Each structure stands twice: as C-alpha cells, then as structure tokens.
Amino acid sequence: MKIDFNRPFLTGKEVHYIYQAVYSSKISGNGEFTKKCQQFFQDKYGFKKCLLTTSCTDALEMCAILTNIQDGDEVIVPSYTFVSSALAFVRQGAKIVFADSYANNPNIDVTKIESLITPKTKVIVPVHYAGVACDMDKIMEIANKYNILVVEDAAQAIDSYYKGRPLGSIGHLAAFSFHETKNIISGEGGLLVINDEHFIHRAEIIWEKGTNRAEFFRGEVNKYGWVDIGSSFLPSEIIAAFLWAQLENLEMIQNKRKLLWREYYSRLKPLADKGNFLLPVVPDYATNNGHIFYVICNSLEERIALIDKLKNNDIGAVFHYLSLHKSHFYTGKHDGRELPNCDKFADCLVRLPMFYELNRDDIELICKIMAK
Template identity: 50%
Template sequence: MAYRIPFNQPLAGARAVKYLTEVCDEQRLSGDGRFTQQCHEWLESHLQVRKALMTTSGTSALDMAAILTGLQSGDEVIMPSFTFSSSANAIVLRGAVPVFVDIREDTLNIDERLIEAAITPRTRAIMVVHYAGVACAMDPIMEIAARHGLAVIEDAAQAILSSYRGRPLGSIGQFGALSFHETKNISSGEGGALLINDAAVIERAEIIREKGTNRMAFARGEIQKYTWVDLGSSYLPSELISGFLWSQLEIARDLTDQRVALWNRYHAHFADLEAEGFVRRPHVPDEVISNGHIYYLLLPTQAERDALIANLRYESIYAVFHYVPLHSAPAGLRFARTNGPMTHTDDLSSRLVRLPLWMGLNDNVDVVAEAVKRLVKRIN
C-alpha cells in the first residue's frame, strides 16, 4: 500500500548518481577503493576513533566486535532487551549468552544502575544500545566496566553524530557499530561500519573483515603475498555502497541539522498534549546531543497506541511501533536470560509509536502532528 505520508523515504540524488557512475566508469566495484577509504577517513576524523572499517551492515560490525571481544561458549554479555535482533545475534553466534536487564523509563536506554547486579564470573562485556540516537549514561557504564575488566560495545546503529558529554557515540567503548541502512540518518541502502578504539586489535580486525586473510597488509605492500591467518568472513562492502555513502557523508552535518529541525518541530507540536497527559514526549538528557533519529510518542496504554496507528493509517499516514522485546521473543527465550524484572521494557515497548521522519518531510510534519493531536484526543 502506498501511503500519502510514508514512515520513511530514502534520500538519493544527483550527487549519489555521480559517484556511482564514477565507480562504474573506473571499473572498481569491489571494496576498499577510493570511496571506501574516504569514508574511513571521514569517520575516523569526525567520530574521533582510532580506526573505522566499512562493513556490509551494522549487523556485520556487531559480529566483528563480538569476535574481537573474544567471546566464547558460555560467556555472558549484559545488554538491554529493547533492541533489534542483530545486537543479540552477534553474541549468540559466538556461543555466548545475552543477559538482559531493564531499560530506563526516561531514555529507553539500558539502566546503568542494574548492570553491576547482573555481572557474574562469566561476564565478558556490556553492550549498550543508544536508542533513537540518544546516548546511554556512558560515564557510569565505563566505570563499571573498568572495575570488572569488561569490554564495552556500543551499538550506535542509530546514533551517528550524536554525542555524550562532547564525545561522539561509538568512540567511548572499545568498539562501536554504525548502520547505514536506508532508514538511518546517513544511508547507503545497506552498509555499516565498525569503529575501533583499541589500537591493539586493529590488525586483527582488518584480517577478520577480509575473510581471515592478511590481504589488507598485502595491498599496502607490507607483505609479499597474503594467506589465511585467522577466522573471518566477508564483511567488506562493495565500492558502490561506499560511493553512495560518501555522497551523504560529505553533507552529513547539514543532513543531521535538518533532521534535528524536523524532530524539534514535532517536539514543539506535542508540548501541550504532553502537559494535558495525553502522551509522553521523548527525553534527551542535558549531557546528550541527539541526531534526531527517531521521533516517538508514548501513549497511556497499548490499546490507545494501537488505535492511533490504525487511525493514522486510515488517513494514509504510516506510523509504526518498534521492537518486540528480545527477552519475550522465541529466540530470546531459547538463547538468552534475564536478570531481574523487565518492567519498563515490557511497558514502554507496548505503548510506543514512531512517527514519520525523513529528509524532505518538511511541512508534512505539521500534517502528521495535527492528525495525531486530533486522533489522540478522540481515542482518549
């Protein structure tokens, strides 16, 4: 069904076509060409990380982070349940166990106050998920990790150009993972990047990304031939993906500023609705700068949330809910465990609705907001 106002509409344009044409004309379609290198340099510079490696997806970046963390069968990783399956799959594929703790009521991020109680002798890492581009409370999380000798993996799939106390998300833990899926602020259709803040593992990361071979060292002229030296897989994206991505990274700050402006426009619309108790708006802590990735509302009940989504779709506006918490999913019940009650996770996930937000939405923000305000009051 085609909606008058879709939930997402990917950004593409003449700049992307130009770079894709250049890739085709140069007949270098496989990865690690000049556009891939330009993307690496941009990410390292703007996100202040030691090394960035383009990957085929944010999922691939998380898989690599799990390998580099050294997860083995029976190890445990503490993480939120309110996230996408890729976060947990990266752990489960290493034979390790996701240990879910509840989220904060204000930001919907992992509740840092619950982490320490979930640590056991098997715990090897903490995976944080910066939901909607809003940072987790990274200072206390990093302090907990340091006290217990744990790695920190930042699932920053939604958080490019967001920051916590002036530090770009993805640059704080040992590893960060970005996604460039078509729903993200900066997109290449598919694609991702692994951000590495531990210099000691950069060489191994390059090997894992190149099917377990030392091919990158060979390409730099450091060795005379390359061979299979470690485990790995094909995590290297094509130059077409990198060329498309570069068309957006060049203007990433402007794109982010425009998206934040749309987010702020929604936020202003719903101030009165929140004050009257009809909805709850997103919360961004003072120490956080958000990239405006998701605009969501929390309705008083699941029934009201579902009714709002259905009524918006009747008016040809495509709004959606978000994750089914992983601890209640079939694979979550099979591969993971919870530590403590998941009160906020269960409650908030059932009442959340995401509104359309994409580059070019412009005045349709007002159309969506006015429809929401009218329908919420009618439903209530």
C-alpha cells in the same frame, strides 16, 4: 496526501559517484570510495580506525569475534533493542543477560548493570536508542572495574554526542548502520569503529576473510594467506560510492532532521502536558541527532488506536522493538527476571514519520490528527 513513515533521501551525487566507481575498474571492496568514507569518520570524530561493512549486523559480528566470545561467556544487552545487538554475540556462543531500560528512556538502565555481572561477563553492549547517548561514564566505570569490554551499538547514533564526545568513540569498539531508515544511508551498510588499538590488526584480518591481505597491499608482507577466522565483511565500492555522496552532505541532512524533530516536539508538547502521551527525554549529557521522533502512549490499546487513526489518514506510523527476552528464540533461555520498562516501550512506543523531505506542513497535519 499520503505521508510515508520513511523515505530515503538522495543528495543527487549518488549515481554520479557510482558511475565513477563502476568505470574505475575497481568495484570490489576496499577501493578509493571505501578509503574516503573511512577517513571521513576518523578525521571528523577522532575514531582510531574505521572499517566499512555491509551492515551494522556485520560490524557487530566482527565485534563478537574481536572480543573473543566463547561458549558460555555472558554479554549484557538491553532487551529493548534490535535483534542484531544480541544475535551477533549469540552466534559466537554467548549467553545474553538482558537488562531493563530506564522508566522514562529506552536506553539501558545503568543502575541495574552491576548486579548482572558475574565472573563470566565479558562484554556490555549499550545501545544509543534514537541517537540519544547512554550514560557512558558510568558504563565505562563499571566496565573498567570488572575488566569488561564495551561495544557501543551506535546504529542510530551518527553525529550524536555524550558530554561533547562523539558516540562510537567511547567504548572499545562500536558499530554504525547506514540502512535506508537511518540519517545517512547506503541502502544496506555499516561501519566498525575500533578505539582500542590492540584490536586493529586482527580487525583487518577478520574483515578480509581471515587473511592478511591488507598488509600485503600495504607492502608489509610479500604474500598473503589464511591466518585467522573471518568473513567477507567489506562492502563493494558501489555501496561506498553511494555512502560518500551522503557523507558530503552530513551537516545539511542533520540540520534538517533536527529542525523537524524540534517542530514535532513543540507542536506535541501541549498534548503531552494534557497526559495524552509522553515525549522523548534527552538527558543533559546527551544530544539529539534527529533520528527518530516517538511518543509513548499510556497503554497498548491507546497505541493501537493512535497507529490506526494515523493509518486511516494515510500517515505511516509504526511501533518499534519487541522485548528480546520474550522473543520466541530466547524466552526459554532468559533467566526469568521481569523487565517492565522494556515491556512498556514494546507496548506503548510509536514512531512518527521522520525523513529529510518531510516538511512543517506535514508535521502540522500529523499533529492535528493526533489531537483529534
């Protein structure tokens, strides 16, 4: 029996709501399903303002525009992350200053951030890897000290918390993903979260192609026109309708994924205790949202062997990011610092199958094969 790495989960209402959207005669963006999804996040997590986007990358690009990144501005980003965390700011002219991870945790090592700050530093981008929170109190303390903005890359962090506070609610801005590999999906899709009120007005304009169209439809102006830069960042109602079906079942989906995560952890702990690999670390200040289950092998060779062994048994396991500071695009622009922990995760981390319809028997089989 083949076990895929990922399998998109359908609640059963997606096509029903898409049908409603199609026959509502409003299938472009910012219709009723868009508004319902945005209101859901504002009500459940206390975000000040939410705007659906066509991807998390788009949400991050909006952040780069909103933070007014100019040529030569510096942005601190962990090297162990997806390219969008950096690319969104590079497109606006930023120089990326890459930070290392913790030795036992792929998240940004906050003890290294302050030494990377210069007069040109404008933004810090903490990435909540696997939905596990970065140390946001320390990051915000540093940001406030140096008058730097914080953009939370919460692509993987829906319904996860830092000291009881929802991830995405702590930085000035945040971005979420609804890509088909995430807990809550719409195929492609994302969300911009605005926690600093002074960004709200401009965010609506950027979202609507640089126009004040949103004000016009609220009756606040008698006509709308081109007033700023922007793009077509908002998704169609068809995407929002799909997403709404998922959000209605958020609690059910989250409970199942966390149960699967705990099943992996308990079954693999004896192997980890023998030194076969390391298991994920969830700090006391963070929660786990069941997004990814990974192990950290002792070497690149052991990781290759483990992935091959699982593949030979029809089990989809994959590695994750390559260190961005060593990427073909950025290697000549990096300042030459070694980032050994990022490189260790790039070489040694393996992601195991994780999706809603996975079951305990599947996990038992995976773990037995890993134990051979």
